[in-house]
Amino acid sequence: MLALLVAVLQQIPEGFVRVTGVPQTEQIPAAPLVIAAYAFFLLLMVFYLWTIWRRIGKVETEMHVLERRQSEKR
Amino acid sequence: MRPGFLAVAFLVLKKDLAIEFKSREIVYTTLFFAVACVMIFSFAFVMEEGVPVQGAAAGILWIAVAFSGTLALGRTFERERYGETLRALLLAPASRAAVYAGKLFGMILMMAATEIVLTPMVAFFFHAPFFARPLLLAALLGLGTIGFASVGTLFAAMLVRTRTRDVLLPILLYPVTIPVIIAGVRGTTALLQSPPEEPVATLWIGLLTAFDVVFVTLALWTFEPLMTE
């Protein structure tokens, strides 16, 4: 573990290096982390767009109420 | 004839100092609050056998400065709000930026007074050799104070008419001044090493200068439109 950390610390400042082929097994499984990251992105975007949609909906409802009240007055 | 920029600034400063000398309310309460901060941190960071964590001294000093500075900002502008003097100041035929500068000078002096007491105190309680390089330390504290006070004075002034000003000031001020605090703490920590790391401290002094230039310029520029309704 320490060797891996040292290797990582020595490698990172210079840049990413490509390697092809099958990766070795590691102690902390990376797949759940990668999947969690991308899944979180999707959830976050969907959530944010939903909040915009919900707020627009509220404003539109109010607008319709106002319009109806105006037409009733006349 | 319109008075010059510095003349107005010093007039505002004189007024604030005159009021403060009479009651000394803000100076004493801010100082006491800063001391209380340091005491609380001392209790939090002292290990067994009563030996304090020396590395914490720099951080504690700057946190106490930041917290007490925020308090002083709030109190100063509360006083203005109560007397409705801010509106009078802004109505005066003087450049608004000069009014800001005057208030800023006052704030810097106030925070400097607190720091003069705080620094030896923290050095004493935490066995921290703050005074190994007094000039560099003074530069760090001075520049950091200018950076913090410049943003603080602007934000405190613009929040004066806001109902939730007391809670909003820290929320707005602390994130923006994080770089200043970090630079101050890092620089001070460098000075606490044995031997003191002068080039590192000088680097942070340079960075603080850059922040100060940016913040003061922005504050002078935006004070007028922010305070106009």
Next chain:
Amino acid sequence: MKRLFVPLAVVAAAMFAAAPVAIAKADYESTMLLVQKIFYFHFATWMAMTLAIAVCGVASLVYLFRGSKLADWYAVASAELVVVFGIFGLFSGSLWGRKAWGVWWQWDARVTMATMLVLVFLGYLMVRKYGGPGSEKLAAAMGIFGAATAPFVYKSVDWWRTIHPQTTVMKTLGGNWPGAWYLVWFCTASFLTLTVLMLAARVRLEAMRHRLDEMYLAAEDS
């Protein structure tokens, strides 16, 4: 602008459908292997956040000095996007760091400064919500100061070497590993397209709110 929305949305959707496939197919990095693939979206989200910060800063300036309502709408919309993209950046970075550094969090220069920027723009949103009338101007001040400190975040990693990858990573990537370079810029382009779309949607909300206020005023007059 309105007419471009749907085609742009289609383009964005296509890009975001293609991206994961391309990322999955990309080669592994030599020391970090699978977890490095977070980089493609991680970098892209910071680019999107930077764009949002720039928009917020400029819009805040225009609003403060010209009083343009449209600028204010863009300021608040971009501030929300800064927080959204910033949160994702911190989250993805944390997951990546868990594997690459062994810890969920590190107070290194760029992580700290990025967190600070998210806090600044959260403060922006707080002051707009709880600052009462006239809070748009106060928020504009936050936007301006936040945008002013942003360049320091970028340069911070160059000035003090810590555990975080340096800016040289991107500079050398083009020469060393063009596949990754193209992919990361493709992801960035997708994110920037998404930013434009979300800005448009959010500004539309503000415009509608404004119209609603006008309708209320007109109703009171009649």
